[in-house]
Amino acid sequence: MLAEGALAAGCRFFAGYPITPASEVYEVMMRELPALGGLALSAPDEISSLCYCVGASLRGLKAMTATSGPGWALMIETVQYALMTETPVVVALVQRLGPSTGSATQGAQGDIGLAEFSTSGGYTIPVFAPSNAAESFELTVHAFNWSERLRTPVLLLSDKEVGMTSEVVDDEALQIPLLVNRTMATGQADYAPYAAEEPEGVPAFAAVGGEIKTTVTGSAHDTQGRLRKNSPQVIEVLKRLQHKIEAHAEEMAMVRPDLDAEARCLVISYGVTARAARQAVGKLRREGRRVSFLQIQSLFPIPRKWLVRAAAGVESVFVAEENLTGQYRAALTPYLSGKRIYGINRIGALISPSEIAGAVEGAMA
């Protein structure tokens, strides 16, 4: 469904390299894209996959690749290049158990840190995390839209259990947003490829090969794309790369809240674990507990307003995620001051609804 979402979003270029559990996306794109007038290609490694995508996007095509943790590790150099050159591109990271080669057929949610905190300078890469097949479709369209609108790499953080589990989807119930395309530059004489009107603005795009001369560079540059050192304009461009994401954080926020104004505790989860958490919250409520639930779909930028709203009035917050150290919990903690924060963590298997319910009951007893 992630691949189907990409096709619906207007993706017309895909380069891939086989890796479990992301190979299905690769195979669907290889099968479907040519008939839609797009190009799908086998690359010789993950570095090439993403470089090809960025090259095609510079030429004007919507592009995507799909990989898992080991491949993502190789792509980080090029993700930073896409970020610096403001080139739209979408990467689907279908997580498996790490570190290193880890376990190819074992799901995990262990790449949150590797995904988000992977740039020199600590820039925010928008990350969307689907929890099921329908969300895989919908969030992929959103990922492309934001990538185009903000001219940024966007990450889809799936995992083996979401990516490789077959399930029934009601296609008529899919919430498909309107498609967004990058704003193209008009005029010619004074085109500055990295100039925006506001400090958090997005420059208009001129494709390589088009009538407007464009200058692309991954090195620190001024608004004209010229390599400069000690120029205040360079620092302004570097700041804008972050500000343009932050300025749209609330608009980008996507959550599935199920809040109870009287709740004493809040359960937060994302991706595949959100499904177990939702089921656990249902069980706790049937037992008479007042519990709020927040599934976060847009992991980064962190949907702060939603977080604050969901946590208002509760004493305890539980964050359920399938990793050892609570990577997303650590990222949320600064926005949950004054709350008791508990992690519900496990590796090597799905976290079950009874595990989550049990943890909440134990702490609230």
Add this chain to the structure above:
Amino acid sequence: MTPQALYLAPTAKLPYCRGCGHSLVVRQLSAALEQLGLPPRSVVLTTDIGCVGLADALFPYLHTVHTTHGRSTAFATGMALAEAVMESPGLKPIVMIGDGGAMIGLLHLVHAAQLNVDVTVLVHNNFMFGMTGGQHSALSPLNWVTATTPRGNWTPPLDLLALLRTAHATFLARQLATSRELAGAIAKAISSPGYSVVEIVELCTAYGTRWNKASGASLEDIVRRQGYAFGEVESVMERPAFREIYRREMESPRAKRAKLPLPRISTLAKLPGEVRMVVAGTAGERVQSAAKLFCQAALAAGLYSTQKNDNPVTQGSGFSLSEICLSPKPIEYTGMESPDVVLVVSEDGWKELEANGTVAACRDETLVVLDSQIDMVPPRGHVVRLPFRREANPQRAALAAMAAWLEKDPLLPAEAWEAVLASEPADRRAESAAALEIGRRLAR
């Protein structure tokens, strides 16, 4: 504007050291573009890291892309690939890369050759890393003194063009930066419809000539001593370029495979709540395929289902299993806290269910259907043993076990299976129907 003014301004102040070959190359590139008369907006100059990366600013009318180290060819390849599906193609990507970048990005040079994309790569081979202080590269000649080989280089240099020839590159040439034939070679490379590489041999005047007895006059000798050929090393113009091959691919019937519609039936299943089932067996024995058929039958009968597969990293050995959840409502948790039904058709499957905790999670009311060859006993559960492997053969045992279960516990209407089988390819259909019949017979 005169063509000259469209490329490198004759008065341009070049940023390179006195005597550096890079200055000659940018002038020869400009001359080649003039000779071809290419519109400047149809050219993209893709530069790598190092002193070559300063070249983009010298060509103010061309599109320029300054990349990460070694990746210039890959980015240019991406742009060239896109040409195959552009409405108005015609972009000429030219890559400027050094010997260091060529080695770190060697894979990209090789794959571009295999694809035969319309990319021209100019490898500025000055035997070392210049910008970072004159370190050794994979193309340094034997005995070459660098900052990191102060006693002389002892690793034999790579013959890049010989290597790219084995990758089916269509145009390969080697020239000295000082050669009068350089502009012609670059022009020929750019105008060729496929992938071209020109290795330009030059000296780094900051470090190469400082530490080695080398001059422009001795350069050719240095290269010839390595046994490298000069001039056109390869020129196979008849090999079709990528764009041509891909356009053919897009028009081939294979590329337009229609999707089969999923079957729907009128008799809907009446399921009061969720049913969680595990089917386990041996990889390669169609366990997960049987589970898929089952889920399709459930879908045909109007149910929601999830199918979560597991197997070792290998594809065709060890265990294979599917965990299935059936429900009249959308399903949240896809795991198996405690199964309602367990079907096991081989010892591999049983062992895995013991290892992953499924066996221990069985309740008294769990239905456990085992192949007769499995003589293990779960601690809890209602056990039924039937000879699926013997009667239906191992490849069809999982499907037979499902039919046996459904015979006892008719969750899905028979019509659902019929609809799913009808959408199967003919050869598969008969086989699956036989397996279902055997399972039903055994259960009776």
